[in-house]
Amino acid sequence: MKTEDIKQWIDERLSISTLAAMAQKKEVPVHRHSIWYYFGGMTLFLFTVQVATGILLLLYYRPSSDNAFESVQFIMTEVKFGWLIRSIHSWSANLMIATLFIHMFSVFFLRAYYPPREVTWLSGVFLLFIVVCFGFSGYLLPWNKLAFFATKVGTEIAGVVPIVGRPIMRFLRGGDDVTGATLTRFYGFHISVLPAAATAFIAVHVLLVQLHGMHVPAKYEHTYRKMKFFPNFILRDLIGWILAIGVLAVLAALFPWELGEKADAFAPAPAGIKPEWYFLFMFQTLKLIPAKVLGLDGEVLGIMAFNVVAMLLFIVPFVDRSPENRRRRMILNVAGVLALVYIVGMTIYGYVT
Amino acid sequence: MNRLQKIHSEKSWFQDVWRAHFVRVVHGRDARATFRVAVRLGIILAMFTLVPAQKKSSCIECHSKLEDTRLSAPAKLFDNDIHHARGLSCNNCHGGDPNADTKEGAKDPRKGYLGKPKTLDIPAYCGKCHSDATLMKKFNPSLRVDQEKEYYTSNHGKLLKAGEQRVATCISCHSVHGIRAITDPLSSVYPSNVAETCSKCHASADYMRGFGIPSDQYAKYKTSVHAKALYEKQDLSAPTCNDCHGNHGATPPGIASVANVCGQCHARQAELFQTSPHKAAFDQKQLGECITCHSNHAIAKPGDQLIGTQQGALCITCHTSGDKGFVAAGLMRSRIDELIGSIDRSTEILNRAERAGMEVSKPKFELKGATDALTHARVLIHSSSPAEVEKVVAPGLEAAGKGYQAGLGALAERSYRRKGLVVSLVFILFLATLVYLKVKQIEGRQAANAE
Numbered sequence: 001m002k003t004e005d006i007k008q009w010i011d012e013r014l015s016i017s018t019l020a021a022m023a024q025k026k027e028v029p030v031h032r033h034s035i036w037y038y039f040g041g042m043t044l045f046l047f048t049v050q051v052a053t054g055i056l057l058l059l060y061y062r063p064s065s066d067n068a069f070e071s072v073q074f075i076m077t078e079v080k081f082g083w084l085i086r087s088i089h090s091w092s093a094n095l096m097i098a099t100l101f102i103h104m105f106s107v108f109f110l111r112a113y114y115p116p117r118e119v120t121w122l123s124g125v126f127l128l129f130i131v132v133c134f135g136f137s138g139y140l141l142p143w144n145k146l147a148f149f150a151t152k153v154g155t156e157i158a159g160v161v162p163i164v165g166r167p168i169m170r171f172l173r174g175g176d177d178v179t180g181a182t183l184t185r186f187y188g189f190h191i192s193v194l195p196a197a198a199t200a201f202i203a204v205h206v207l208l209v210q211l212h213g214m215h216v217p218a219k220y221e222h223t224y225r226k227m228k229f230f231p232n233f234i235l236r237d238l239i240g241w242i243l244a245i246g247v248l249a250v251l252a253a254l255f256p257w258e259l260g261e262k263a264d265a266f267a268p269a270p271a272g273i274k275p276e277w278y279f280l281f282m283f284q285t286l287k288l289i290p291a292k293v294l295g296l297d298g299e300v301l302g303i304m305a306f307n308v309v310a311m312l313l314f315i316v317p318f319v320d321r322s323p324e325n326r327r328r329r330m331i332l333n334v335a336g337v338l339a340l341v342y343i344v345g346m347t348i349y350g351y352v353t
Numbered sequence: 354m355n356r357l358q359k360i361h362s363e364k365s366w367f368q369d370v371w372r373a374h375f376v377r378v379v380h381g382r383d384a385r386a387t388f389r390v391a392v393r394l395g396i397i398l399a400m401f402t403l404v405p406a407q408k409k410s411s412c413i414e415c416h417s418k419l420e421d422t423r424l425s426a427p428a429k430l431f432d433n434d435i436h437h438a439r440g441l442s443c444n445n446c447h448g449g450d451p452n453a454d455t456k457e458g459a460k461d462p463r464k465g466y467l468g469k470p471k472t473l474d475i476p477a478y479c480g481k482c483h484s485d486a487t488l489m490k491k492f493n494p495s496l497r498v499d500q501e502k503e504y505y506t507s508n509h510g511k512l513l514k515a516g517e518q519r520v521a522t523c524i525s526c527h528s529v530h531g532i533r534a535i536t537d538p539l540s541s542v543y544p545s546n547v548a549e550t551c552s553k554c555h556a557s558a559d560y561m562r563g564f565g566i567p568s569d570q571y572a573k574y575k576t577s578v579h580a581k582a583l584y585e586k587q588d589l590s591a592p593t594c595n596d597c598h599g600n601h602g603a604t605p606p607g608i609a610s611v612a613n614v615c616g617q618c619h620a621r622q623a624e625l626f627q628t629s630p631h632k633a634a635f636d637q638k639q640l641g642e643c644i645t646c647h648s649n650h651a652i653a654k655p656g657d658q659l660i661g662t663q664q665g666a667l668c669i670t671c672h673t674s675g676d677k678g679f680v681a682a683g684l685m686r687s688r689i690d691e692l693i694g695s696i697d698r699s700t701e702i703l704n705r706a707e708r709a710g711m712e713v714s715k716p717k718f719e720l721k722g723a724t725d726a727l728t729h730a731r732v733l734i735h736s737s738s739p740a741e742v743e744k745v746v747a748p749g750l751e752a753a754g755k756g757y758q759a760g761l762g763a764l765a766e767r768s769y770r771r772k773g774l775v776v777s778l779v780f781i782l783f784l785a786t787l788v789y790l791k792v793k794q795i796e797g798r799q800a801a802n803a804e
Contacts, residue, residue: 076712083712083770228799235792239785246781253774256710 026210026229031220036106037233038240039099040209044202045241046096049248050134053089054191061141063187065180068143069262076259087252093135095244097278100131108336111329112215113317120208121317123201129310130198135276137190143183148263150275151186152178157286160300161307179265218323274350281346282306284353309339410451411459412443430531433539439492446478473513475522476501503602510602519563521603526550542600545583547593548574570594573651581654592618611649612642619643625735630678657693660734661686684739688746689730695753696723702760709767716759722752 011017028037060079062071075082104124107113113121140151155178159169174181216224227233275283285306289298320332416428431437436445444451448465450458460466470478480501482488489496500523504510509520526542533540541550552571554560561568574580574594582591597606597614606614616623626632626642635642646667647655659667661682662674668682699720706713726749733742 073712073715077715231795232792232799235788235795239788239792242781242785242788246778246785249774249777249781253770254710256712258710259712259714261714 023230024228026213027226028214028229028233029216029220029224030227031216031224033106033110033217033220034227036103036110037214038237039103039106041237042240042244043096043099043103044206045237045244046092046099047198047202049092049244050089050096051195053085053092056085057089058191063141063184065143065183065263068141068183069259072142072259076256083256084252087255087257088248090257091248091251091255093138094277095248097131097135100128101278104128105336105340108316109333110215110217111320111323113320114215114323115317115321117208117212117215118317120205120212122314123205123208125313127198127201127205128313130194130201132278134190134194134198135278137186137194139276140178140183140186141190142259143263144260145263145267145270146260146273148178148265149269149273151182152269153273153283154275154279155182157299157303160297161303162300177265277347277351280350281343284346284350410442410444411453412447412449412451415456415459427530430529434530434532435534435537436532445482472518472522473516475524476504476510476513479523500601503599507599507601507603508605519560521554525554526600542595544589544591544593545587547595548580551594570650573648577650577652578654579652611644615643621732622735625733625741629735629737631737655731657686657689657731660689678737681737681739685730685734685742688739688742689727689734692723692727692730692746692749692753695750695757696720696727699723699753699756699760702757702764706760706763706767709764711763711767713759713763716756716763719752719759720756723749723756725749726752 028034057075060071060075060082062068072086075086077083079085107121107124136151136154140147155169155172158172159165161168170176172182172185173179174185274280282302286299286302289302291298293301316332320328323329413428413431416425419425419428427443431443442451443449444465446467447469448467449460450464450466453459453461453464460468467478483496484498484501486498489498504523505514509522512520513522528541535542537543538545540546548571555566556568556571558568579592582588583593595603596617598604612623612626623643632642634640635645641649646659647653658665662669662672662679663686666682666686668678672678672682703713703717703720707717726745729745730742730749733745736742
């Protein structure tokens with residue numbers, strides 16, 4: 001009787017039974033492409049791994065050019081399971097970006113942005129940029145040589161954008177050069193600004209997914225079956241998450257994330273410096289682009305082109321609004337495949353050269 | 354006559370233009386003319402100021418046209434000469450009148466014409482300016498003015514004074530007419546060119562025969578560690594001939610001074626040698642201090658094989674089994690070998706751990722304490738004291754030992770991680786299977802209910 005009383009007390013205040021009833025009612029479409037539904041949840045799970053391991057790293061990390069490297073070294077060698085936490089944080093970040101890309105391309109090709117899901121797509125695009133910023137800012141935090149020069153090159157690229165580039169570069173660096181001020185700034189972005197923004201956008205994104213339900217591609221609109229969200233779908237999600245922990249454990253134990261050498265502003269840049277894999281296709285493009293294209297600075301043109309493509313992502317759901325327009329659908333499909341081939345091709349090319 | 358000189362000489366053209374415009378401008382009848390006059394005057398003024406004041410030199414004019422290369426070469430070479438760059442001309446050394454249009458006028462003895470100096474007079478000829486502090490200050494206030502004085506303290510200078518004309522004078526090393534600044538890489542006395550310059554005479558057996566000195570110094574020097582640093586590493590601070598022998602006062606250092614000369618760079622080794630028992634023994638036997646073990650021109654890169662009691666070691670040249678020096682040499686070598694072995698073992702295990710993905714940058718950095726100790730020990734052998742060497746070898750061995758332990762620890766940690774991974778994976782797969790079975794059970798029940 002007492003347990004029942006407690007349940008009732010909680011329910012009166014939190015309406016758990018209403019939420020449970022909603023969860024019982026919620027269904028997920030089952031068809032040939034249902035597998036892609038799991039990547040959104042997987043990205044969210046990896047984000048929670050990032051939050052948890054990030055908080056643990058904060059217990060020891062010291063954000064200054066004098067202490068950052070040493071503190072990460074301390075985490076890797078002295079702190080009990082510190083190596084595991086840091087390696088999982090780094091590996092999980094990379095896996096999260098990979099699953100996010102898969103999620104985005106699957107949504108794109110399955111046209112899950114059709115009305116009324118435009119805002120869901122927009123919030124997703126914002127999340128993509130936030131996650132990329134997470135990657136860029138987090139990469140500098142161990143204050144090692146590679147990170148130092150990658151940040152130098154990365155912020156320099158931002159600096160070549162006409163008019164706004166230079167102020168943006170100075171804002172990111174906290175001065176004219178990459179210094180301890182940049183590290184403190186990136187740390188601030190990484191642990192406060194970006195998590196706050198990510199939480200807000202994730203809340204909107206997940207809420208909208210709940211509101212509109214999962215999109216069913218037109219092809220399967222009349223043939224798809226249904227699966228209960230709770231417990232069927234959520235338990236399948238759980239299997240994926242458990243296996244993801246296994247993958248992270250294997251990667252962290254067999255390939256602990258390297259620390260490298262401490263950053264030295266006066267040392268020459270290491271030969272063959274490359275950014276993280278998710279920036280490599282852009283980096284490789286800027287390397288290949290001629291110095292002058294039609295009288296314009298090649299590098300500026302390349303950066304502007306990437307900016308335009310990024311902006312195009314926002315208008316996708318407003319350009320392609322229904323499966324009726326077959327020609328438009330075909331153009332977008334070709335553009336999507338070309339973008340995918342370009343990203344994969346340039347990334348591989350960047351690694352082998 | 355070039356265009357500018359032409360403008361200069363055509364005074365009538367200039368006067369006409371000026372007069373014509375002056376009248377109109379003064380009377381204010383033509384505003385555009387005012388502008389044109391200003392522009393033209395500006396151009397003329399700019400041309401006058403831009404044209405360099407070329408001094409006439411009939412010496413260069415005539416000599417450069419002569420067919421006899423012996424006579425035309427000086428005029429051509431002089432273009433690259435540091436004296437030319439400083440605004441000096443032929444007459445500043447040779448006297449005469451460069452403005453004269455005839456050979457007789459230019460070489461007029463009444464105008465101080467000196468002609469080609471005799472070999473014996475060359476130091477004084479150059480010293481006329483280079484020994485004059487007041488004059489040299491005008492060109493280069495930091496330049497020394499004692500070269501001539503120093504030259505006469507050299508073997509070259511002493512022999513020249515005695516009437517020997519085959520010795521080196523200023524022009525033998527610095528060249529003549531095409532003299533470049535010593536900082537110019539094309540200068541014959543630029544650090545990387547000095548040995549070649551000296552070798553022109555000193556590597557010639559025929560030339561040196563009369564002086565009773567060997568001619569293999571250059572060949573030997575080229576095999577030395579110093580030459581490798583200078584030519585292969587392009588290290589301009591590496592010693593060449595003049596760094597040990599002096600330049601203007603070039604002379605062999607002599608047995609008593611060798612340690613001082615080498616000690617200019619190898620200060621610590623020289624200092625330790627002075628306190629070693631070898632000092633008194635070498636003095637007594639009249640042995641050159643550093644060169645007895647390291648040789649002079651053909652100084653090879655020193656290695657640990659030089660010390661000890663094994664075959665090939667230098668110590669056994671003088672010391673025999675059982676004597677104090679023999680024991681000390683054996684002891685120092687064995688401790689250094691021990692340190693090397695310990696460093697190698699630690700480096701190997703730390704590299705292995707690093708390749709396995711373990712974070713060992715800190716112990717690797719701390720291992721530098723051992724390698725520093727090894728470097729220090731190799732220097733301390735110049736004290737010939739096993740006790741001094743031991744003072745650095747012992748902490749070095751300790752640092753290397755710590756590195757080895759850190760490597761062992763890292764490898765043990767790796768193995769612990771792998772075992773932990775296997776246990777974790779078993780648990781993770783078990784959990785995933787449980788959830789999967791649960792899903793199957795639920796779906797089975799749902800299917801049964803649906804039916």
